[in-house]
Amino acid sequence: YTEKRIYLHNRLPTWVQSMLPRVFYIIEKSWNYYPYTLTEYTCSFLPRFLIQIDTTYQDNNGSSENALDLAPDLLExxxxxxxDILSDEFSSRETTPEEDCHAFVSSKTGRGPLQEGWKESTEPIMCSYKAVKVFFEVWGLQTRVEAGVHRAVRDIILKGHKQAFLWIDEWHGLTMEDIREYERKVHEETNRMVLSNGTGAVADGATP
Incomplete structure (x- = not known):
């Protein structure tokens, strides 16, 4: 289990800051028990706002009909x-050359480049199944905000999974101890950068 507070006030436009409390942050709570994870995001001053992401990983190309065992009412x-990390585009910007999976070849594993139809022909392959639920129960804004959050989350998922493939030479072969040490260094470096530039983007985190 991990919990983080992400402070965003100083990163927002001035006119938005004027309408928000000085202490404004997003709370991220994550439960990791591979191959399952549950992540929740809430806002310090919006009690009716919640993003919940359930995830599981399976060794297939997305063929499972109900990988997360959703109840019948949720399935409806x-x-x-x-x-698709190869062909999908971001909703708000173009894909950069560094995010393009068409030409990348892993020097460690020999995997790549990906080609059209890669999901049917690539071995080994793993699929990340996610159920993303967004709740913003504010009359007049609910539909627009929830749709916007879904688009933003999709872009984040697309970018993260592109990077998982494109950065394979950096993580392939790491032990669990290596991963924990990497997480520790990233956490320390992130906080150092935040303190040095005064943005307050990430202030604290806890891992019981």
């Missing part, structure tokens, strides 16, 4: 969105 409501 869900919209299935296949995120």
């Amino acid at each position: 409501q869900r919209e299935v969105d296949h995120v």
